[in-house]
Amino acid sequence: MSTTNNVNGTASNEVLNSPFLKAIVQQVRGQDIYGVYKTWADDLLLKPYIVSKQKKREIPVDGDVDLMTKSRILTFYRGIAACIEQETGLMSQVVVDIGHEGFGWALVFSGRLLLTTRTIRDAHRFGFDSLEKLAEEGEKLIAKGVELAKTYPEVGKL
Amino acid sequence: MSTTNNVNGTASNEVLNSPFLKAIVQQVRGQDIYGVYKTWADDLLLKPYIVSKQKKREIPVDGDVDLMTKSRILTFYRGIAACIEQETGLMSQVVVDIGHEGFGWALVFSGRLLLTTRTIRDAHRFGFDSLEKLAEEGEKLIAKGVELAKTYPEVGKL
Numbered sequence: 001m002s003t004t005n006n007v008n009g010t011a012s013n014e015v016l017n018s019p020f021l022k023a024i025v026q027q028v029r030g031q032d033i034y035g036v037y038k039t040w041a042d043d044l045l046l047k048p049y050i051v052s053k054q055k056k057r058e059i060p061v062d063g064d065v066d067l068m069t070k071s072r073i074l075t076f077y078r079g080i081a082a083c084i085e086q087e088t089g090l091m092s093q094v095v096v097d098i099g100h101e102g103f104g105w106a107l108v109f110s111g112r113l114l115l116t117t118r119t120i121r122d123a124h125r126f127g128f129d130s131l132e133k134l135a136e137e138g139e140k141l142i143a144k145g146v147e148l149a150k151t152y153p154e155v156g157k158l
Numbered sequence: 159m160s161t162t163n164n165v166n167g168t169a170s171n172e173v174l175n176s177p178f179l180k181a182i183v184q185q186v187r188g189q190d191i192y193g194v195y196k197t198w199a200d201d202l203l204l205k206p207y208i209v210s211k212q213k214k215r216e217i218p219v220d221g222d223v224d225l226m227t228k229s230r231i232l233t234f235y236r237g238i239a240a241c242i243e244q245e246t247g248l249m250s251q252v253v254v255d256i257g258h259e260g261f262g263w264a265l266v267f268s269g270r271l272l273l274t275t276r277t278i279r280d281a282h283r284f285g286f287d288s289l290e291k292l293a294e295e296g297e298k299l300i301a302k303g304v305e306l307a308k309t310y311p312e313v314g315k316l
Contacts, residue, residue: 093263095253095255095263095265096255097253097254097255105251105253107253107265107267109265109272109275111272112271112272112273112275112306112310113270113271113272113313114267114269114270114271114272115270117267117270148270148316152270152310152313155271155310155313158306
C-alpha cells in the first residue's frame, strides 16, 4: 500500500549484500554470453524485479506471459536453488510451468524432495515493491528449503 | 523393434482391465463436457497413445509440441496420480512442463514428496508400441510412486 517504493533501482549497498540478490545477479551475469551487462551495476540488473503496485495494476493479465517476465521468474527460482545448494550441498532442479493465463507452478527439487513449491498467479505482474522485499521473499524460501533439506536429507539424495 | 504393434486399437479385453488404462479413460471421460466420447469404446479413447516406431520417425521434432500431444502427456501423468491416490490416499499435483523443443519435465508430487519425476525428450513423439506397453510403463511408475509414498509418508503429507 505504501507509495514510497524503491522503483528507481538506487538501492542502498546494504541490501545488495543479500546472498539471494547476489545469486540472482550471478545467474543473470552467467547468462550474459554477449557481455552486454558487463558494465551494468548490480542494482541495475535487479531493477526489472521491482514493480510498484501502481505499475502492476497497469499490466494486463490476459494473454500469454511475455518471455522476459518468464525468464525473470525462472531466474528468481534459480537463485533460490543456488543459495540452497550453497548451504546444503544439494544440487537441485528448477521447473517453472506457467500457462497462457499466468497461472502455474514453480518448483525447486533435489532427488525426491521438493525444496520449494509455489503456485503462481498473475505471472504477468511478477515483481516486488523494493529490493528489500525481493531479498526478504527469497530468503524466506531459501530458509524453508534448507530446513527441509536438513530434515529429510535421505529424500533429497534419492 | 517388433513390427507387430497393436496400432489399430483392437485390444484384447484383458489389457483394458489394467487399473492404469482405466484411470486414463476416466480422465478423458471426465473432461468430455460435451459428451462427444460417450459412445466411444475404451480402446478407441486409448488409441492416440499407440504410436508405432515407424510413425514416430515420421513425426518431426522441431517446433512446438502440438496441444493434443501435450494434453495426452498430461492425461498420462494424471492417470498415474489417480492410481497412486487410490492405493495410498495421497492427493497429488501433476506438473508437466514442455518447452518448444519438446524437452521438459513431468512431475507428480504430494506434499513435499515427488512421486514421479520424469525428464521428457521428443515430446512430439510421445506414444507407445501397444496398449500392453502403455499399461506396463504406467504401472511401473505407479509402483515406484506408491513405494515412495509408503516409505516417506511424513514428507508426502507436508
